[in-house]
Amino acid sequence: MFKNKFKILIVEDNPVDMKSLVGILNNMGEDFEVRTAGSCQEAEEDFQKVVPDLVLLDIYLPDRDGFYFLKEVHQNGHEDIPVILITAFLNEDDKLKGFALGATDFIHKPVVAEEFKARVALQIRLKKIMDDHLWASQKTNEGIKILYKELENKNKQLEQLDHLKDEFVNNVSHELRTPLTIIQESISIITDGLLGEINEKQNKQLKVSLENVDRLGKIINDLLDISTIENGKLKLYKEEVNIVDLVQNVVSNFTTLVQKKGLEIKCLVPEAQVNVFIDKERIIQVLVNLVNNAYKFTDKGSIEVSVVENENTVECRVKDTGIGMSSSDIPRLFSKFDQIGRQSGAGAKGTGLGLSIAKGIIEAHHGQIKVESKLGEGTLFTIILSPSRIPKQYRNLMDCLSEVTQECNDYSVIAIAIKDPDGRKDELLNELELLIKEQLYRKADKIVRDEASLYVVLIHTKKEDALILMNRIRKTINEKSGQELFNNFKGFDFKIVSFPEDISP
Numbered sequence: 001m002f003k004n005k006f007k008i009l010i011v012e013d014n015p016v017d018m019k020s021l022v023g024i025l026n027n028m029g030e031d032f033e034v035r036t037a038g039s040c041q042e043a044e045e046d047f048q049k050v051v052p053d054l055v056l057l058d059i060y061l062p063d064r065d066g067f068y069f070l071k072e073v074h075q076n077g078h079e080d081i082p083v084i085l086i087t088a089f090l091n092e093d094d095k096l097k098g099f100a101l102g103a104t105d106f107i108h109k110p111v112v113a114e115e116f117k118a119r120v121a122l123q124i125r126l127k128k129i130m131d132d133h134l135w136a137s138q139k140t141n142e143g144i145k146i147l148y149k150e151l152e153n154k155n156k157q158l159e160q161l162d163h164l165k166d167e168f169v170n171n172v173s174h175e176l177r178t179p180l181t182i183i184q185e186s187i188s189i190i191t192d193g194l195l196g197e198i199n200e201k202q203n204k205q206l207k208v209s210l211e212n213v214d215r216l217g218k219i220i221n222d223l224l225d226i227s228t229i230e231n232g233k234l235k236l237y238k239e240e241v242n243i244v245d246l247v248q249n250v251v252s253n254f255t256t257l258v259q260k261k262g263l264e265i266k267c268l269v270p271e272a273q274v275n276v277f278i279d280k281e282r283i284i285q286v287l288v289n290l291v292n293n294a295y296k297f298t299d300k301g302s303i304e305v306s307v308v309e310n311e312n313t314v315e316c317r318v319k320d321t322g323i324g325m326s327s328s329d330i331p332r333l334f335s336k337f338d339q340i341g342r343q344s345g346a347g348a349k350g351t352g353l354g355l356s357i358a359k360g361i362i363e364a365h366h367g368q369i370k371v372e373s374k375l376g377e378g379t380l381f382t383i384i385l386s387p388s389r390i391p392k393q394y395r396n397l398m399d400c401l402s403e404v405t406q407e408c409n410d411y412s413v414i415a416i417a418i419k420d421p422d423g424r425k426d427e428l429l430n431e432l433e434l435l436i437k438e439q440l441y442r443k444a445d446k447i448v449r450d451e452a453s454l455y456v457v458l459i460h461t462k463k464e465d466a467l468i469l470m471n472r473i474r475k476t477i478n479e480k481s482g483q484e485l486f487n488n489f490k491g492f493d494f495k496i497v498s499f500p501e502d503i504s505p
Contacts, residue, residue, distance in 0.1 A: 298322030
């Protein structure tokens with residue numbers, strides 16, 4: 001945008017032509033700032049003082065030709081300044097050269113006033129359009145930067161508020177637990193008759209109070225769970241578990257309750273073991289939530305809980321013949337505090353956190369939870385987990401790994417097995433254990449033994465880093481190969497297993 005006069009630099013060595021060009025510009029009716037130069041040197045010096053908006057440039061000058069000056073202008077970052085070349089001896093080669101160097105137009109001498117005015121006016125309009133566009137672009141970029149900064153500040157404020165909310169939920173939940181436990185114990189003491197006999201009406205009312213205290217306790221636990229999951233602080237205590245036994249136990253605990261409602265409950269599981277590497281209590285929590293939902297929202301028919309073992313996954317399914325839900329409700333199903341309309345009357349509502357917690361727990365196991373439902377026809381929840389891929393020789397590691405998984409969810413195990421062990425295997429394992437200890441620098445790393453193998457458990461270690469240590473151990477063993485103890489055996493087998501990499505689907 002031109003807030004000042006439009007500046008035009010005329011570079012012309014002929015005084016007569018210079019006077020003619022200046023006169024035509026003055027007659028155009030525009031308030032131009034016209035500057036003049038008689039050579040390339042003068043033009044360069046003037047250019048240093050004032051950068052023009054348009055250059056009228058004679059090609060043939062006394063010191064250097066106009067092509068040189070044109071090239072200098074554009075190479076010094078002024079490609080946006082239009083340059084009109086003026087000459088009496090223009091040929092096709094000069095024209096091509098001028099355009100190649102960035103000239104925007106040509107005018108022949110002797111100059112025809114009206115043609116000159118038209119060509120100059122066109123370049124002025126184009127220059128103004130380009131400058132207006134550049135100005136608008138700069139303003140837009142400035143506006144975007146300001147908006148981005150404001151958005152960044154708002155995000156920081158939201159993060160702070162979210163952090164305060166989490167702290168509040170945590171603190172309130174923890175503070176409520178103690179008095180709630182005291183109330184629960186006090187009511188239990190009274191209902192058990194330890195403070196004297198109470199009548200039937202009093203006992204009934206106290207039991208209602210106790211049920212409400214239990215319900216409040218579950219709400220507090222849900223709030224703590226969802227806060228822990230959202231903060232990424234959910235700890236999983238993983239172990240190898242037979243999911244068939246786990247599912248059968250969950251179904252068994254619901255059987256009496258479900259049958260009292262006049263429903264059938266089925267448990268369809270394989271006869272053989274199906275092992276998964278999970279936090280047992282957390283997966284029970286998820287299954288109990290799903291089966292309990294099926295019980296609450298099913299008035300007739302059945303509930304079916306099943307286990308299906310696939311090649312790369314293990315599926316736990318909870319299917320009911322209840323009221324179901326519409327397809328439009330399914331995307332909101334795992335949202336916090338969202339009551340979707342599966343309620344079947346008084347008492348059917350929960351906190352709206354159960355499924356959100358379930359999803360967080362399953363995803364922390366690197367699994368998935370899916371739902372299929374039709375209004376009036378029932379609902380199917382499917383939990384997808386990974387089968388345990390821990391080879392048999394690692395089974396003695398379970399106790400060690402249970403401890404490790406309390407502190408971290410990522411680790412590697414180097415397994416070193418003796419080939420064809422003979423009677424000296426214990427002595428060999430002792431020596432090998434000492435060699436490995438010399439290679440370990442962290443106290444948290446562990447060495448575990450069985451009859452003919454050593455396992456090195458490395459916390460917070462990826463497979464590629466574990467491989468570096470394994471190669472160091474191999475090198476150390478090779479250096480000892482000349483010793484008598486290492487002479488009469490056929491060597492070692494090495495293997496690395498990393499978690500969660502090697503148990504993810």
